[in-house]
Amino acid sequence: MIVGAGPYGLSVAAHLRAAGVPYRIFGEVMGSWRHAMATGMFLKSTPAATDLSAPEPGGRLADFRLLHGEPELTELTPIPCDVFVRYGLWFQKRYVGDVEPARVAAVDRAAAGDGFAVRLDGGREFTAAAVVLATGLSGLAHVPGELRRLAPGAPGPRTLVSHSSHHTDLSRYGGRRVAVVGGGQSALESAALLHEAGAEVRVLVRERRVLWGSEPELVRPWTQRIARPASPLGTGWALAAVCRAPGGVRRLPAAARLLLFRRALGPSGGWWLRDRVEGVVPVHTACRVTGAEVVGDTARLRVTGPGAHCDTLEADHVLAATGYRLDLDALPFLRPAVRDAVACVPGSKAPELSSAFESSVPGLYFTGSLAAPMFGPMMRFVAGTEYAATRIARHTAPRVAAR
Ligand SMILES: Cc1cc2nc3c(=O)[nH]c(=O)nc-3n(C[C@H](O)[C@H](O)[C@H](O)COP(=O)(O)OP(=O)(O)OC[C@H]3O[C@@H](n4cnc5c(N)ncnc54)[C@H](O)[C@@H]3O)c2cc1C
Structure with missing residues (x-):
């Protein structure tokens, strides 16, 4: 079965x-x-x-x-x-x-x-x-504990916080203030869609900068193909090796495999998405959400870190694009x-x-x-x-x- x-x-x-x-x-x-x-x-x-x-x-x-x-x-x-x-x-x-x-x-x-x-x-x-x-x-969707406080039951589109996987239609937030937490593809693409639907969006990213994929080259000279071999997950020897030999990965010590799992392919946005986000949607890097409370009908987020533009941020909805x-x-x-x-x-x-x-x-x-x-x-x-x-x-x- x-x-x-x-x-x-x-x-x-x-x-x-x-x-x-x-x-x-x-x-x-x-x-x-x-x-x-x-x-x-x-x-x-x-x-x-x-x-x-x-x-x-x-x-x-x-x-x-x-x-x-x-x-x-x-x-x-x-x-x-x-x-x-x-x-x-x-x-x-x-x-x-x-x-x-x-x-x-x-x-x-x-x-x-x-x-x-x-x-x-x-x-x-x-x-x-x-x-x-x-x-x-x-x-397996993960909403960090500090954000879950905004929805004492289960987070969802009708509460003040939801996970990015809870949505098929982001246009429902048109005209509303939405804070998107996360710096990966789900966060960045959701932010673009929210902005295009007329929402007032801010993206809060804890990393120091947003990483973007680079536009693929349809034809690559052989020197580049050797220096950075292609793989289903992108170019480079490390990615090519783990894609060629998943059985070899399995034989690594558990700690090394977990490190690979956590570190390989960190959050990044697809190259084709960049124009829809950069300079279009406010993205605050190097800032962390350290607390959240419900104030009337809105969510108030406490934000800290060198990139935080303010101590608190109010939003009508918080979209946790915070992974699994x-x-x-x-x-x-x-x-x-x-x-x-x-x-x-x-x-x-x-x-x-x-x-x-x-x-x-x-x-x-x-x-x-x-x-x-x-x-x-x-x-x-x-x-x-x-x-x-x-x-x-x-x-x-x-x-x-x-x-
Ligand atoms: C936003 C997002 C974007 C992604 N983009 C890409 C991409 O571009 N390329 C890529 O390769 N991967 C992408 N992924 C990863 C993607 O999830 C996997 O590659 C792919 O869907 C994995 O297939 P799967 O069969 O394991 O899981 P899924 O596609 O999630 O299928 C699992 C199915 O099991 C069903 N199910 C769960 N529990 C039960 C149950 N108890 N009884 C019956 N059915 C059940 C679910 O409803 C679901 O239909 C993305 C993931 C996310 C979240």
Whole structure:
């Protein structure tokens, strides 16, 4: 059984189907890309780094475009999210087949023997020999404690603070004052969209400066190609190495892998976004939000640091583009009997995984971002689907066949 029908879940399913392994896959196809990203957003990755993994040639984003008579995308064409959603739906029909739209509510140990007892939202139950968790960043959104004080219940679009993943439509904030906290792509792109929707936006960035990607060169001289080899995550030897050899990353000591996870690819904005932000939206760098309180209908933020232009800032809404925390305890469907048996990478709450992405619970596999502390930063991106899906499919096949 596969939980989640985003890029990783669909890719695993495609490989299982090609291998003749029976499976069920649950979730809304490309659900995160429809509901956790604001309308008007673009992908940061390049077309060549945005292919789902098909078991045969013909399943790339470029193939989808060609088949539908749509113009070829180059490195210089940012991909609109809705194009990526249509690609995912096409991929599902072609390589995966039925996806059951139900949410998985619980994954527990099966009462008899090995395997898992699964319960769906709505109460249906069944058992599975193996479970592949492909739930992406769902449930892992991080809103810092000082901002959570603005919404004593759960942060959301209707409270004074929300996380960037809570929105599909930022135009609701037109005419209002919005403070965006964060300095990565989500913060900067949300700020551009808010400004374009008529909101009065300020971006608060704790780093000393905003980093921007550089415009790709379609043709690079060989000297540059050697000095800074290309990879799905950008140019440079370090990125090329971690993308070429996720298995090598896995063999590094845990502390080194976690450092790589935390430091590689820090917050930055896509090169194509720069013109929509720089000189257009006020961005305050080197300033930290150290406190927040509700004053009437507004949020008052306490801001400190050398770049802080004032001690307090009032806003009608605070958008926390503050990333995600990998934390198995935040996955609501993992029952304690399963969760407690999953060994974690020391110093983290992310699962320790075998070379086939299997956790310490036999038959329980993790993909995508939750696998990044083991296999490196490529697993945070669509580019990691090929490596993960081929290995998971190969490893689960005998287990399922033996049932
Ligand atoms: C704002 C933003 C921009 C990004 N841009 C890029 C980019 O340009 N390029 C790139 O490569 N990556 C990008 N990423 C990372 C991106 O999330 C991953 O690359 C990709 O979506 C990972 O695929 P996935 O299948 O692991 O997760 P997802 O695409 O998140 O899919 C997981 C699915 O599981 C479903 N699910 C969760 N829980 C359950 C449950 N209990 N039952 C059933 N279904 C469930 C979810 O609804 C979701 O549909 C971006 C991420 C964010 C947040």
